[in-house]
Amino acid sequence: MINKIVDSVAAACTGIADGATILMGGFGGSGQPHELIDGLIAGSARDLTIVCNNAGNGETGIAALLKTGRVRKILCSFPRQADSHVFDGLYRSGKLELELVPQGNLAERIRAAGAGIGAFFTPTGFGTELAKGKETRMINGRQYVLEYPIHADVALVKAERADRWGNLVYRKAGRNFGPVMATAAKLTIAQVFDLVTLGELDPELVVTPGIYVKRVVRVDRQSERGRKAA
Amino acid sequence: MTATNIPKLNRAQIAARVARDIPEGAYVNLGIGIPTLVGDYLPKDRDILLHSENGILGMGPKPKAEDVDWDLINAGKEPVTLLAGGAFFHHADSFGMMRGGHLDICVLGAFQVSITGDLANWSTGEPDAIPAVGGAMDLAVGAKAVYIMMEHLTKKGESKLVEKCTYPLTAVGCVKRVYTDLAVIDITKTGPCVLEIVAGLPFEELQRLTGVTLIDGR
Known part of the structure; x- marks a missing residue:
């Protein structure tokens, strides 16, 4: 019997190795898998490379992970935020390597990894600093830049609801990177607020089919309300 | 005319001017910052669908608290x-x-636009700045029409419409039209072409302030 549901965040986060590359969903706080990131912090994995759109806000979530000093490198599109002081300090002191990636290239490089694409030509970034040193090609009169996939060891994803086969549905714009990240890692871990029995999710509306997901853990919605109030 | 008495539009007026040019049925992305204001002035009698990069089509106004x-x-x-x-x-x-190429229009802010439509809007290139690019490069290459909304001059009075961008580029040759507090200018193959000037500002004065050669297309 396939049952991907684990009973704690700690169990969900076991086996994340030193040196791992980890995809983390979220656009700002929306869709950010806070509980799984807390689980990663509670573990011991270090020398990590993380891939996420933003580089953390305030002192929680990704910012708290960065603060542990266990992240070596971050790939992201928009680290600068009004309250990104943890990232700002580490970056300025040279303690954190940054690969700045245009947001659509970030999403597509992750998608390419999950879809078995070797590399792709994109017009985004052509003629800019962010394409420096990259192979380019003129195709049908337009200039493109060659970009490679971002494969990961682990993906941490926040969804709304799951069943024991790992089928996921998301909530509103909290979906953002979740569905593409779920496809691109060897170990995809999803946190959800609701667990339902097989058949309860409308198969027409499943966003991430369970084949991509290895572990599912239910977290308490109350903790999210508390965080947002704070 | 001195810098202090140049007649100019405020940001809300520029936003309203941009909004007038967004046609019925358009799929539109409004960039973060000032372009977001355009949403407040879209004609109510037109079906215009706003796209948000984080995964929304049909975005509506701010909610109640x-x-x-x-x-x-x-x-x-x-x-x-x-x-x-x-x-x-x-x-x-x-x-x-x-x-x-599915979005009809995106409206973005800018530090500089060149006469050939190059856009610089993501970085001032200062060595100690925390970089952030987000979706700017993707929007600039992707939308069918890239409209720029910006102040015509920097705080020091330098033209933001330039021969060649000195700030790091966002994309090459992508800008179609620029809406500033002084004028509406199309980027054309023969050069920047002025469509409108704010009331009370002669073309010659706009030309003097702008620095690059303008075509009077009014």
Whole structure:
């Protein structure tokens, strides 16, 4: 019997190795898998490379992970935020390597990894600093830049609801990177607020089919309300 | 005419001017910052669908305080609403929509626009700055028409419409039209072509302030 549901965040986060590359969903706080990131912090994995759109806000979530000093490198599109002081300090002191990636290239490089694409030509970034040193090609009169996939060891994803086969549905714009990240890692871990029995999710509306997901853990919605109030 | 008595539009007036040019049925992305203001001035009698890069089509106005939902935010991470008929999708789809040329118009801010339509709007290139690019490069290459909304001059009085951008580029040759506090200018193959000037400002004065050669297309 396939049952991907684990009973704690700690169990969900076991086996994340030193040196791992980890995809983390979220656009700002929306869709950010806070509980799984807390689980990663509670573990011991270090020398990590993380891939996420933003580089953390305030002192929680990704910012708290960065603060542990266990992240070596971050790939992201928009680290600068009004309250990104943890990232700002580490970056300025040279303690954190940054690969700045245009947001659509970030999403597509992750998608390419999950879809078995070797590399792709994109017009985004052509003629800019962010394409420096990259192979380019003129195709049908337009200039493109060659970009490679971002494969990961682990993906941490926040969804709304799951069943024991790992089928996921998301909530509103909290979906953002979740569905593409779920496809691109060897170990995809999803946190959800609701667990339902097989058949309860409308198969027409499943966003991430369970084949991509290895572990599912239910977290308490109350903790999210508390965080947002704070 | 001195810098202090040049007649100019305020940001809300520029936004309203941009909004007038957005046609019925358009799919539009409004960049973070000043371009977001355009949403407040879209003609109510037109069906215009706003796209938000984080995965929304049919984005509606700000919610009332009691209706704020932090899973329903715009690119600037401010709470928004969803119109009836709106849809959510993941990030790769959202940027595929941009890159694939499905958006009719995007409105972006700028530090500089060159006479050939190069855009610089993501970095001032200062060595100690925390970089951030987000979706700017994807939008600039992807939308069918890139409209820029910016002040005509820097605080020091230098023209932001330039021969060649000195700030790091966002994209090459992507800008179609520029809306400033002084004028509306199309970027054409023969050069920047002035469509409108703010009332009370002669073309010659606009030309003097701008620095690059303008075509009077009025």
